[in-house]
Amino acid sequence: MSGITKKNFKFFITAVVVLVLVGSGWGIWKGSFFSAQRADASVNPVTPNVPIAKYEMKNGVKVFHLTAEQVKQEVSKGVFVNAWGYNGSTPGPTIVVNEGDKIQVVVDNKLPGPTTVHWHGLIVPNNMDGVPGAEPSPVIEPGKSFTYEFTVKQVGTFMYHSHYQPSKDEMMGLDGMFISLPKNGDTVNGKPVNRDYSILLQEWQLQKPGSANGMDMSQFGEGQVPVGTYDVNPEGMSWNTFTLNGKQFPSTDPMEVKQGDKVLVRLANLSMQSHPMHLHGHNFKVVAKDGNPLPVSAQYMANTINIAPGETYDIEFTADNPGTWVFHCHLPHHTAGLNGKDGGMLTAFHYQGTPWPPAFTAKTNASDTTSNMNNTNQSSDTMQMSGSSSNTMNMPSK
Numbered sequence: 321m322s323g324i325t326k327k328n329f330k331f332f333i334t335a336v337v338v339l340v341l342v343g344s345g346w347g348i349w350k351g352s353f354f355s356a357q358r359a360d361a362s363v364n365p366v367t368p369n370v371p372i373a374k375y376e377m378k379n380g381v382k383v384f385h386l387t388a389e390q391v392k393q394e395v396s397k398g399v400f401v402n403a404w405g406y407n408g409s410t411p412g413p414t415i416v417v418n419e420g421d422k423i424q425v426v427v428d429n430k431l432p433g434p435t436t437v438h439w440h441g442l443i444v445p446n447n448m449d450g451v452p453g454a455e456p457s458p459v460i461e462p463g464k465s466f467t468y469e470f471t472v473k474q475v476g477t478f479m480y481h482s483h484y485q486p487s488k489d490e491m492m493g494l495d496g497m498f499i500s501l502p503k504n505g506d507t508v509n510g511k512p513v514n515r516d517y518s519i520l521l522q523e524w525q526l527q528k529p530g531s532a533n534g535m536d537m538s539q540f541g542e543g544q545v546p547v548g549t550y551d552v553n554p555e556g557m558s559w560n561t562f563t564l565n566g567k568q569f570p571s572t573d574p575m576e577v578k579q580g581d582k583v584l585v586r587l588a589n590l591s592m593q594s595h596p597m598h599l600h601g602h603n604f605k606v607v608a609k610d611g612n613p614l615p616v617s618a619q620y621m622a623n624t625i626n627i628a629p630g631e632t633y634d635i636e637f638t639a640d641n642p643g644t645w646v647f648h649c650h651l652p653h654h655t656a657g658l659n660g661k662d663g664g665m666l667t668a669f670h671y672q673g674t675p676w677p678p679a680f681t682a683k684t685n686a687s688d689t690t691s692n693m694n695n696t697n698q699s700s701d702t703m704q705m706s707g708s709s710s711n712t713m714n715m716p717s718k
C-alpha cells in the first residue's frame with residue numbers, strides 16, 4: 321500500500337484498461353480469423369478425374385446404378401486403354417453414403433462374361449458379398465442384372481471390385497471407391513475437414529491390340545507406352561502403366577487447397593504391388609486404416625505411406641505451406657513418363673492463388689478429354705480442377 325502513489329495507481333488502471341481493450345480486440349480478430357478458417361462440415365468428397373455416383377431415394381433407400389462394361393479409358397493424352405469399368409470409366413464412380421444409410425446398388429452386366437461386385441471392407445450379409453462359389457452369393461451372367469442391398473453401418477474408406485475371376489476382372493479395371501461419411505458430416509477426430517480427396521491406385525500391362533493373350537513380356541518399359549490404343553493383359557506381370565484414379569501424370573487433376581485447410585486424403589490400392597505414396601512440403605497424420613479410425617494414441621506422423629494391395633489409409637494434413645506440391649509413388653519406375661519426364665502415379669496439391677508450374681499450364685493448353693466425358697454419370701465439373709467450382713480450365717495464368 322505504502323509503495324503505491326496516486327499517480328502510479330492511475331497509471332496502473334490505465335494500463336489495465338489498455339490491455340483489456342487490446343486483448344478483446346485481438347480476441348475478436350482471432351475469432352473471426354478462425355471462423356473464416358473453420359472447416360466446413362458439409363464438404364463434398366472429391367475423387368479427382370472420377371465422377372461421384374448419382375443415386376435416387378426410393379422409400380428411404382439410396383439406389384445406385386452400376387453398369388459393368390467395356391470402356392475406352394484415356395489414361396494420358398492420346399493413350400487409350402480397352403479396359404473394363406463401370407458407367408464408362410475405370411475406376412467406376414465413387415459411391416458416397418452416410419453412416420446408417422440403407423442402400424441398393426443395381427448392377428447391370430454388359431460385359432462379355434459373368435461378373436459380381438464385392439464391397440471391400442464393408443460388413444454385409446453373406447449373400448451380398450459378391451464372391452460366387454466360395455460364398456453363397458450369386459453370379460451376374462452377361463446381359464443380366466442383380467441388386468445388392470445392405471445397410472452401411474461403418475464409417476470410412478472402402479472399395480468395390482469384381483470378385484468373379486479376380487485376377488482378370490480386377491486387373492481389367494472393375495473397381496471403384498466407396499466412402500461412408502459420419503452422420504454429422506465429414507470429420508477427422510471429430511473435427512470437420514475442409515477437403516476430402518480420394519485416390520485409387522491401379523497398374524496395367526498394356527499391349528498392342530491382339531497380342532494380349534499368353535504374352536507376359538511387356539512390349540514397353542515402365543511409363544513408356546506411346547500414343548495409341550491398347551489392350552490390357554490382365555494376367556501379365558510386366559506392368560508398364562501406373563495410374564491414380566485411372567490417369568497418369570500430367571493427366572491427373574491437381575487437388576486444390578487453401579491455406580489453413582484441413583485436408584483429408586483417402587488412399588486405396590487395387591493393384592498387384594505396394595505403392596509408397598510420398599507427399600512433398602508437408603507431413604501428414606495417418607488417421608485410419610481399412611475403414612477403421614485409428615485411436616488418437618495410435619495415429620502417427622509421416623510423409624510416406626506404403627499402401628499394400630487391398631489396403632486403404634486415410635491421411636490428414638494442414639495446408640500450411642503455399643505452392644504446388646507433388647504427391648507420388650516413390651518407386652521411381654512408377655512415376656516414369658515418356659522422354660524422361662514425370663508420369664505415372666504422380667499428382668499434386670495446388671494452393672489457391674499461387675502460380676501454376678509449367679506442367680500444369682501445358683495440360684490446360686492441350687485439351688485432355690476422356691471417353692467418359694459422354695458418360696451420363698459424369699459430374700458437370702469434370703474438367704475443372706478438383707474441389708474447385710469456379711476456376712475451371714482457365715486456371716493457370718501465365
Ligand SMILES: [Cu+2]
Binds near residue numbers: 651
Ligand atoms: Cu508404385
